[in-house]
Amino acid sequence: MKIWKRNLLVCWLGAFVTALGLSQIAPIMPLYIKQLGIHDISTIEQISGVAFGVTFVVLAIFSPIWGYAADKIGRKPMLLRASIGMSIVISTMGLAQNIYQLIGLRMLQGVVAGYSTACMTLIATQTEKEHSGWALGVLSTASISGSLLGPLIGGYLDEIFGLQFTFFFTGILMLIVFILTLIFVKEDFIKSDKKVLSTKEVWKQLPDCHLIIVLFATSFILQLAFYSIEPIITVYISQLSRSSAHIALISGMAFSASGLASIIAAPRLGKLSDKIGPQKVMLASLIIAGLIFIPQAFVKNSWQLIILRFSLGFVTAGLAPSINTLVKKITPEALTGRMFGFNMSAFYLGTFSGSLLGGQIASYFGMKYVFFITSALLLLNGLLVYEKICKKLDSNTAAPLKEHMV
Structure with a gap:
């Protein structure tokens, strides 16, 4: 092996x-x-x-x-x-x-x-x-x-x-x-004797720091989207259900549906990104995920919500691997760990912010608006990815960056 x-x-x-x-x-x-x-x-x-x-x-x-x-x-x-x-x-x-x-x-x-x-x-x-x-x-x-x-x-x-x-x-x-x-x-790692670079110096060594920032923003929005819904799922299901029986069980199924779908889809979407490019998988995932959030606000029963959550997990499974693949490809190897560290910071801040945001939106405006606002954030993020990443990587003017990514 x-x-x-x-x-x-x-x-x-x-x-x-x-x-x-x-x-x-x-x-x-x-x-x-x-x-x-x-x-x-x-x-x-x-x-x-x-x-x-x-x-x-x-x-x-x-x-x-x-x-x-x-x-x-x-x-x-x-x-x-x-x-x-x-x-x-x-x-x-x-x-x-x-x-x-x-x-x-x-x-x-x-x-x-x-x-x-x-x-x-x-x-x-x-x-x-x-x-x-x-x-x-x-x-x-x-x-x-x-x-x-x-x-x-x-x-x-x-x-x-x-x-x-x-x-x-x-x-x-x-x-x-x-x-x-x-x-x-096992790791064959060669220690570097170079001086410690400041954060400013690190950014100067990146082939395109604006592209990296968009990737970090996407990581933040991805986690925010998932965790903005987490605090209200159980309450939302209790409103959809006619009786109080099995609320905990159905809520658990709704929580698990997206995760189960991601387990199935992540390796396949990762392989697809190797073939067609991670930026294309990321763009499609953001747009479809943003659209899937909208009907979740209008479901009539718990099973409709579970099916939509499963579909959401199947789509978003391609986001994190695509982000990580692009971070790896456009970052000099000596700085890979540092860039992944910044990317994980965006993930963790998204997790924390989403947990706070979802509850606050539901409290002030109603639960349906959590789905609407989350959908809007994902679609806007998709537009940003298209303008700042897809166009740049697909254009002839991105030759130096493409050479770095080969």
Whole structure:
């Protein structure tokens, strides 16, 4: 087996376990906060939001830092650092005595995390160019798969062993990831003795910094679109259903539908991007996704919503791999980790902003407007991608950039 394929397999398992562990914790956070001595429901909701969001804010700050470190000392050390760091920090959450310790540990988790970012950088720089879109598409399914199974496993473990065990179990999983990475991931990395470039100097070395900014904006909008809907799905389904029976089950199906579709579609769309160009897949995905959001505001029952969510996941599966492929192709290899770090910052900020935005729009204007505004953002992003990326890459004036992307 080729080295890049073996590394892809290990990174897939590591990213899967990382997402599995993190998604196990999110559903039990309110229950754990209550166990730590907070009993007022509104206070629990507020603290849960802070505890959930603070990790993504800190991740957004530290992702470029770890991206730089990956370019300077290698990607494998970053994989080892993130896996062992999360193993220790998440396990320690199970020993928290109050909410301040819990929030502090969630912040520390944001500092030490970054396994998926290092995985993308490693696979992007090692994979043969004609297979890079497919490889990044496959890698993107790991996080989706882990996020789908995590809440189910976390709820099951909570029922049998209690809340604290979930943190310890996640810590053990991350320790296993550390061991697998240490033994099986191979990287021939040549350390650079060049001076540390400032962010301004990094941008000057890019063949087209405006194109990179559009890609980062697309990453932000993609996550914002998904997470703006997450807070209102359960409430929306309760309005669509005639009875209160099975609301939780149907909501879970609606949550999982888009993820399941993405698992099926991501490798295929990644392979398609290798053939026709990632910018074309990205443009089509943004336009179709923007259109699919509109009928979600007019569904008459839960099953219509689930079908549309599945269709949405099938379409948007091509976005993240296409963005990552373009970032890789237009970035000098010495700066790949740093650019992926900035891109992940955009992802994390989109996640945090979407979670806040969706609830606020629903509260002030009504739930249907969440779908309308999200649709408008995706379509406007599609127009931006067409004007700033597709036209530029397809025009004869982009010859220097095209040469860099070959």
